[in-house]
Amino acid sequence: xxxxxxxxxxxxxxxxxxxxxxxxxxxxxxxxxxxxxxxxxxxxxxxxxxxxxxxxxxxxxxxxxxxxxxxxxxxxxxxxxxxxxxxxxxxxxxxxxxxxxxxxxxxxxxxxxxxxxxxxxxxxxxxxxxxxxxxxxxxxxxxxxxxxxxxxxxxxxxxxxxxxxxxxxxxxxxxxxxxxxxxxxxxxxxxxxxxxxxxxxxxxxxxxxxxxxxxxxxxxxxxxxxxxxxxxxxxxxxxxxxxxxxxxxxxxxxxxxxxxxxxxxxxxxxxxxxxxxxxxxxxxxxxxxxxxxxxxxxxxxxxxxxxxxxxxxxxxxxxxxxxxxxxxxxxxxxxxxxxxxxxxxxxxxxxxxxxxxxxxxxxxxxxxxxxxxxxxxxxxxxxxxxxxxxxxxxxxxxxxxxxxxxxxxxxx
Amino acid sequence: xxxxxxxxxxxxxxxxxxxxxxxxxxxxxxxxxxxxxxxxxxxxxxxxxxxxxxxxxxxxxxxxxxxxxxxxxxxxxxxxxxxxxxxxxxxxxxxxxxxxxxxxxxxxxxxxxxxxxxxxxxxxxxxxxxxxxxxxxxxxxxxxxxxxxxxxxxxxxxxxxxxxxxxxxxxxxxxxxxxxxxxxxxxxxxxxxxxxxxxxxxxxxxxxxxxxxxxxxxxxxxxxxxxxxxxxxxxxxxxxxxxxxxxxxxxxxxxxxxxxxxxxxxxxxxxxxxxxxxxxxxxxxxxxxxxxxxxxxxxxxxxxxxxxxxxxxxxxxxxxxxxxxxxxxxxxxxxxxxxxxxxxxxxxxxxxxxxxxxxxxxxxxxxxxxxxxxxxxxxxxxxxxxxxxxxxxxxxxxxxxxxxxxxxxxxx
DNA sequence: GTCTTTCGTTTGTCCGAACAACAATTCACC
DNA sequence: GGTGAATTGTTGTTCGGACAAACGAAAGAC
Numbered sequence: 001x002x003x004x005x006x007x008x009x010x011x012x013x014x015x016x017x018x019x020x021x022x023x024x025x026x027x028x029x030x031x032x033x034x035x036x037x038x039x040x041x042x043x044x045x046x047x048x049x050x051x052x053x054x055x056x057x058x059x060x061x062x063x064x065x066x067x068x069x070x071x072x073x074x075x076x077x078x079x080x081x082x083x084x085x086x087x088x089x090x091x092x093x094x095x096x097x098x099x100x101x102x103x104x105x106x107x108x109x110x111x112x113x114x115x116x117x118x119x120x121x122x123x124x125x126x127x128x129x130x131x132x133x134x135x136x137x138x139x140x141x142x143x144x145x146x147x148x149x150x151x152x153x154x155x156x157x158x159x160x161x162x163x164x165x166x167x168x169x170x171x172x173x174x175x176x177x178x179x180x181x182x183x184x185x186x187x188x189x190x191x192x193x194x195x196x197x198x199x200x201x202x203x204x205x206x207x208x209x210x211x212x213x214x215x216x217x218x219x220x221x222x223x224x225x226x227x228x229x230x231x232x233x234x235x236x237x238x239x240x241x242x243x244x245x246x247x248x249x250x251x252x253x254x255x256x257x258x259x260x261x262x263x264x265x266x267x268x269x270x271x272x273x274x275x276x277x278x279x280x281x282x283x284x285x286x287x288x289x290x291x292x293x294x295x296x297x298x299x300x301x302x303x304x305x306x307x308x309x310x311x312x313x314x315x316x317x318x319x320x321x322x323x324x325x326x327x328x329x330x331x332x333x334x335x336x337x338x339x340x341x342x343x344x345x346x347x348x349x350x351x352x353x354x355x356x357x358x359x360x361x362x363x364x365x366x367x368x369x370x371x372x373x374x375x376x377x378x379x380x381x382x383x384x385x386x387x388x389x390x391x392x393x394x395x396x397x398x399x400x401x402x403x404x405x406x407x408x409x410x411x412x
Numbered sequence: 413x414x415x416x417x418x419x420x421x422x423x424x425x426x427x428x429x430x431x432x433x434x435x436x437x438x439x440x441x442x443x444x445x446x447x448x449x450x451x452x453x454x455x456x457x458x459x460x461x462x463x464x465x466x467x468x469x470x471x472x473x474x475x476x477x478x479x480x481x482x483x484x485x486x487x488x489x490x491x492x493x494x495x496x497x498x499x500x501x502x503x504x505x506x507x508x509x510x511x512x513x514x515x516x517x518x519x520x521x522x523x524x525x526x527x528x529x530x531x532x533x534x535x536x537x538x539x540x541x542x543x544x545x546x547x548x549x550x551x552x553x554x555x556x557x558x559x560x561x562x563x564x565x566x567x568x569x570x571x572x573x574x575x576x577x578x579x580x581x582x583x584x585x586x587x588x589x590x591x592x593x594x595x596x597x598x599x600x601x602x603x604x605x606x607x608x609x610x611x612x613x614x615x616x617x618x619x620x621x622x623x624x625x626x627x628x629x630x631x632x633x634x635x636x637x638x639x640x641x642x643x644x645x646x647x648x649x650x651x652x653x654x655x656x657x658x659x660x661x662x663x664x665x666x667x668x669x670x671x672x673x674x675x676x677x678x679x680x681x682x683x684x685x686x687x688x689x690x691x692x693x694x695x696x697x698x699x700x701x702x703x704x705x706x707x708x709x710x711x712x713x714x715x716x717x718x719x720x721x722x723x724x725x726x727x728x729x730x731x732x733x734x735x736x737x738x739x740x741x742x743x744x745x746x747x748x749x750x751x752x753x754x755x756x757x758x759x760x761x762x763x764x765x766x767x768x769x770x771x772x773x774x775x776x777x778x779x780x781x782x783x784x785x786x787x788x789x790x791x792x793x794x795x796x797x798x799x800x801x802x803x804x805x806x807x808x809x810x811x812x813x814x815x816x817x818x819x820x821x822x823x824x
Numbered sequence: 825g826t827c828t829t830t831c832g833t834t835t836g837t838c839c840g841a842a843c844a845a846c847a848a849t850t851c852a853c854c
Numbered sequence: 855g856g857t858g859a860a861t862t863g864t865t866g867t868t869c870g871g872a873c874a875a876a877c878g879a880a881a882g883a884c
């Protein structure tokens with residue numbers, strides 16, 4: 001590591017190699033399996049160059065060769081020699097994805113391509129101490145890692161947080177439902193594990209947006225917003241294919257849009273925030289759901305067959321807020337996650353109508369509302385994506401910093 | 413042009429050269445004058461590599477050599493041989509920047525470094541025909557170009573539009589104050605000029621944000637929002653140093669945030685848009701300004717010595733809307749352009765107070781409100797920036813596509 | 825069964841950045 | 855004022871990596 005990480009903005013020949021290696025791996029990571037011929041077309045490089053890059057990644061045990069005969073896909077086009085297949089290695093690098101929910105923590109071992117190889121979860125009591133959650137997550141990580149091949153390197157840990165995460169260092173500034181303020185959850189987990197690996201933390205809605213963009217409802221869509229109704233309301237934004245973080249990392253906090261000066265008081269101290277109209281409390285009141293079932297609001301909504309008038313009103317409010325989002329970000333897709341998905345199936349008409357009347361025609365004409373394609377796993381898979389990011393940016397150095405034989409290391 | 417513009421995402425050696433050449437020119441474009449030693453530090457390349465790049469740009473007559481003796485700046489640090497200076501060539505490439513205002517059109521010849529070399533403007537009557545404005549702008553362009561050296565190449569035209577501009581092709585979808593719908597203003601101007609050069613169009617607030625980011629109040633700030641109060645209200649957003657366009661190009665249209673369901677009717681057909689509370693009409697009513705002076709609202713506000721109670725109320729509304737912006741985009745800087753600047757000097761306290769109570773603490777703590785540093789030229793200079801963009805991305809091919817001896821070509 | 829098409833492989837070439845050595849120029853110190 | 859240290863420009867060489875061409879391999883088309 002003598003010369004890596006140079007801060008300069010110029011590109012030298014090492015950076016070219018790094019970039020090409022990473023781009024190639026990123027493509028395979030995205031589609032799972034390709035052919036070398038496809039890669040030459042996608043990357044615009046020479047056949048021989050692709051051969052070199054594939055060979056290098058193969059020697060790193062990240063991808064593996066597939067004999068052309070078994071690659072023969074039904075969509076095989078013209079004549080000619082079939083191209084050699086390239087796919088992700090079976091025992092390749094993996095990451096640990098952690099999804100801190102309001103009532104339970106989910107941990108998964110995720111391989112390249114977003115394959116969930118193993119998963120485990122545990123309930124989280126209300127108003128938990130950070131170190132308790134850290135210990136619980138560490139135990140889940142140990143369980144999930146136990147079955148991993150010793151030759152598979154662990155690249156990093158990604159954590160989805162229901163709250164505001166500072167971009168610079170991953171500090172959890174505020175997690176309302178956990179009642180955490182300024183918690184350095186990454187170091188807590190690492191201390192509990194007793195190892196040193198890269199940990200990336202980010203907001204759950206941001207990660208939901210990222211996951212839906214990569215392998216969900218937003219594949220091929222470079223500008224989308226993922227609006228999640230959980231206990232609170234938050235949004236994640238993907239712009240030009242990259243996550244919108246903002247200066248501090250708090251972008252997309254649209255739960256407290258001041259949509260109604262005469263509205264109810266919000267816990268933030270102001271009146272008429274969007275969250276007071278479409279948040280968990282409001283929806284629970286509209287369907288007479290007991291307070292302790294608010295974390296499972298999606299199930300409660302799914303059990304309903306027909307919307308109540310109060311729900312219809314909430315649907316209109318949801319559409320109003322979405323109009324603000326559509327005007328501000330001009331996405332091509334808005335994914336409604338959390339219990340908003342159930343709400344959308346019930347009162348989709350009201351949501352669409354309110355959105356159509358309040359949004360500007362120009363941004364409106366290209367936007368689509370949709371359910372998440374990854375269900376409740378959006379944030380988890382997004383956490384995996386940010387953990388993989390260093391590997392995709394520079395495979396060689398990320399593998400150098402990765403951890404081998406994780407099972408025994410964590411046990412000891 | 414046999415191999416350029418390859419769609420692939422891999423980098424080859426040509427792209428390295430292109431990128432380095434562009435990055436070097438971009439640096440010089442930003443700071444105006446540097447030394448080769450600074451460039452080696454900034455770009456992280458070898459001295460000899462920088463020498464080669466500088467030499468190539470010098471042979472293109474884009475930058476020029478400065479003898480070290482005259483470079484000797486007072487802030488000269490340690491010992492050693494002084495580094496050779498590099499500055500933009502005096503008769504280098506330039507662009508035409510056009511700022512379509514609500515009541516007048518401004519055209520400038522702008523050189524690298526954002527230097528306004530020549531400018532002219534003409535009034536625009538109310539509800540003008542597009543071809544009339546196009547002819548007027550073409551005449552201004554001819555005037556502005558007349559004095560240009562015949563050896564200076566014209567790289568492109570940038571146009572700032574007070575309305576919604578489609579990103580894909582620059583079509584003006586809607587310009588409310590001009591009452592234009594679906595106007596292809598770029599082709600109109602080109603037809604009036606009788607030449608074929610690249611024309612880039614974008615929203616005025618977006619370009620204001622870009623200009624303030626490059627050479628205004630937001631230098632060094634990668635996440636900022638430029639909120640402009642003109643007749644309407646719009647915002648331009650810079651995220652991570654790049655313009656936020658959104659899917660269609662309409663991002664940042666926050667004038668119709670539904671902030672007050674019981675508010676006044678807006679011309680968009682809905683009630684309580686932000687624009688009804690802080691827009692030109694509302695402010696004009698608050699200071700008893702006649703309707704025909706609304707385009708000059710900034711002057712009217714500047715003439716005021718003390719705010720009226722109605723203005724204070726508008727200030728609070730402005731702060732409320734800014735809170736939504738701060739929560740949504742998490743910028744580090746919010747530049748208040750148009751008449752918002754004058755409003756901010758009068759009722760800055762109210763604006764800040766409302767912002768502080770309604771924005772979340774985390775994004776709030778790092779945000780600053782400020783006046784524009786470029787005055788009324790923000791959008792004009794932003795238009796110049798987008799016109800220069802192809803040159804900075806690839807100097808060689810952009811110069812190849814540029815136009816020489818413009819004065820006589822346009823006269824003919 | 826042969827031709828065409830497409831792809832993988834190999835070899836050599838070329839381009840551009842890095843490197844090393846040397847000359848140039850200034851400052852600091854005596 | 856002279857000398858050494860420090861920094862930079864210049865030049866020639868090296869090296870890494872993409873590219874081009876030639877060749878063989880594997881399929882489909884006739």
